[in-house]
Amino acid sequence: MGEFDLIQRFFKEHSRPSAEAVPVGIGDDCAVINPTAGMQWLVSSDMLVEGRHFLSTVAPERLGHKALAVNLSDLAACGARPRAFTLALSLPRADEQFLAGFSRGLFALAQAHGIELVGGDTTAGPLNICITVMGEAPRGQALLRSGAKIGDDVYVSGTTLGDARLALEAFRGTVRLPGEDFDLARQAMECPQPRVALGQALRGLAHSAIDVSDGLVGDLGHILKASGVGARLEVDALPRSAVLRRQPLAMQRECGLAGGDDYELVFTAPAAAAAQLAAAAAASGTAITRIGCIEAEPGLRLFDAQGRALDLGLSSFDHFKQA
Numbered sequence: 001m002g003e004f005d006l007i008q009r010f011f012k013e014h015s016r017p018s019a020e021a022v023p024v025g026i027g028d029d030c031a032v033i034n035p036t037a038g039m040q041w042l043v044s045s046d047m048l049v050e051g052r053h054f055l056s057t058v059a060p061e062r063l064g065h066k067a068l069a070v071n072l073s074d075l076a077a078c079g080a081r082p083r084a085f086t087l088a089l090s091l092p093r094a095d096e097q098f099l100a101g102f103s104r105g106l107f108a109l110a111q112a113h114g115i116e117l118v119g120g121d122t123t124a125g126p127l128n129i130c131i132t133v134m135g136e137a138p139r140g141q142a143l144l145r146s147g148a149k150i151g152d153d154v155y156v157s158g159t160t161l162g163d164a165r166l167a168l169e170a171f172r173g174t175v176r177l178p179g180e181d182f183d184l185a186r187q188a189m190e191c192p193q194p195r196v197a198l199g200q201a202l203r204g205l206a207h208s209a210i211d212v213s214d215g216l217v218g219d220l221g222h223i224l225k226a227s228g229v230g231a232r233l234e235v236d237a238l239p240r241s242a243v244l245r246r247q248p249l250a251m252q253r254e255c256g257l258a259g260g261d262d263y264e265l266v267f268t269a270p271a272a273a274a275a276q277l278a279a280a281a282a283a284s285g286t287a288i289t290r291i292g293c294i295e296a297e298p299g300l301r302l303f304d305a306q307g308r309a310l311d312l313g314l315s316s317f318d319h320f321k322q323a
Helices: 003-010 060-077 096-112 163-172 179-190 196-201 216-227 249-258 271-284
Strands: 039-049 081-091 116-124 128-138 153-157 208-211 230-234 265-269 288-295 299-303
Touching: 003 096, 003 116, 039 060, 060 081, 060 096, 060 128, 060 179, 060 196, 060 208, 060 265, 081 096, 081 196, 096 116, 153 271, 163 179, 163 249, 196 271, 208 216, 216 230, 216 249, 216 265, 216 299, 265 271, 271 288
Parallel strands: 081 116, 230 299
Antiparallel strands: 039 128, 081 128, 153 265, 153 288, 208 265, 230 288
16 A cells, blocks of 8 residues: 555545635645634644654554644643644554554544644654644634733643553553553543633633643643743642542652643633633533642742642653653
8 A cells, every 4th residue: 555545545535624614635735724714823733652652552543532632632722723734644554454543533533623634744664643733713812821810720621630640650560550440541541632612611711721741730830931920739639530549649649740641721710710610611511620829929839738838849741851
């Protein structure tokens, strides 16, 4: 099977962009996309490398899902509506079974969020997936990292923060999980759910937002740095699944604070917006939890349920420091 046969069979046949929104999709040197009047474009790329971002044992269908999910999560963090994406795929060989599962997972999530594949590239090489997503938000309404204000509450979405890290530790052999717990944690790691609906619902309510990809302490730290503020974080208020709660408290805290791969949203909003935020979360079908507040003093300070300061020495993942 040649390169163009591969593209036609596993990708082009599954992508049918509308002529109005995407006059030219896969098959030309460039895609042609019509912008929506009054909207700004938001663009982001994420790369997934085998052995670095995913294990060789992951099911191809789950890998296709995750490859797009981590990119949609960036759009969610900015409150954007997904419009289109490109796929650059490096493959050791044209494995039809792998490609069938990969494209099935990819397009199932794409269809769920109304986003179209409009182009990309394929080549022979180590397994490497790079997706670029394009979305839109009303002019001036995109959520950014730089908008946090003193007095804002800090929230996080979801109920499984830290489960992905717990699954990784199980794969590493540092923790032992019973079968059902392992399956649930592994699902969190391999099938993250991008909070696209919540992100759009937060426009006009949240002052800042980011998605949790490298770990809560580091990703919230990006908001604090960009906004020139600090924060008090109530560590034991972090939402935790029953699976994670069965682990020792130290492991719960490490996974929730420094785990990464969660793809939940961390955002800040004025305390007066609490009722509106609850309504927005309910409408989007996503749980949110208040976990702290923004303060004037720079830096991130951690406290337990009794209000005692914690010095846990945790940091988020860094691709080069932890090579």
